[in-house]
Amino acid sequence: MTQIRLTTPLTDEMVEKLRIGQQVLLNGTIYTGRDAAHKRLVELIKQGKELPFDPKGQVIYYVGPTPAKPGKVIGSCGPTTSYRMDPYAPELYAQGLKATIGKGKRSPEVIKALKQYKGVYFAAIGGAAALIAKSIKSAKVIAYEDLGAEAIHELVVEDFPVVVVNDVLGGDLYEEGIEIYAAK
């Protein structure tokens, strides 16, 4: 299968071309965040305050890595289940976020936000955490250190493999997969 290589920050034009089922190799800077960090980010947006990073054109990876062993950039770091971030994701896409990476289904509200604000949702392979760590070249905590594994990290990635699950047209790869492979 052909793979599309993209480098962050992502633009509307880059995102609009993506279709469900396409494999993408992500490069550049991305940010991590999960439940507790999202709660804080959305509180800041509601208060009109500045976020710890500018979400415009950016990508948030839903992950809580294991601690880095001495000499390593990061520990194991596969995706966490995305639906827990569904209550917060539309607000972040509205701020210019272009993509999120996780695993599992998104809510109708998130899928609608992807259409409205031109965004995509990527899946990484859940549980392939030792392998995924190899595409992460640097990692530093930029906010909420008190949250431990849930702190926001800035990652630099090289050919990080993901697949497009939801695109700007409202497509859903999970639905399509079941349609093709379910026994009739």
Add this chain to the structure above:
Amino acid sequence: MCQEANFNLGNDVMEAFKKFQETETSLTGKEILQILIKNAEIAQEEQAPMCQDTGFAVVFVELGQDVRIEGGNLEDAINEGVRQGYVEGYLRKSIVGHPLERKNTGDNTPAVIHTKIVPGDKLRIIVAPKGGGSENMSAIKMLRPADGVEGVKKFVVDTVKAAGPNPCPPVVVGVGIGGTFEKAALLAKEALLREIGSKSKYPDIAKLEEELLEEINKTGIGPQGLGGRTTALAVHIEIFAAHIASLPVAVNLNCHAARHKEIVL
């Protein structure tokens, strides 16, 4: 034990990946199974966690009734072991001390400990780190006796369908049938400890396990939910006596990282 369970995926799971690679009809599905094999190999080689979710430490203890523990409390000793294992092994600390206040305890304690007193003079300990993603997709239902085996099948398949891609398929499906509300849940968890693909000792239940596995793999969910015929690697069912009014069924899902480590002292 916590570290070994997280670094070294059992041979039974590896064998199951390979077996299902042969029958998987989706190319992406086959590819994903290959990636999971490679991931487990890297984890073992580098002694790194196969998954970043190194789990809630669920510990099953079978204490022989002739064993006497001296010099302290068994639960404290287990928690101290979990603390050392997770801190020294660079495993993720995934436990919050209060479910609503949600402040991380910082050392992955406390463990969930299930203790059984059994005959003999041995102490058997099984550590099964349990990921949150698949635990969240688990479900329990108090069926009517009239719902029977068809009702049980429907509930199990519906639970797997509702979970879809979320619990990291291919999953291992642990089912507890019978007992009371909490007994069914515990049976489902115990079912997950069995070797992948092992059969129930009751012929009718073994047949039900087989039928459910076939049915689940017809849903089309597939590896990672991206479509395919490998949604579950195994269905394990444990049963217990039931009240004349009740038919409890618990479904405990486990991701493909079906981890456990056992010792007998």
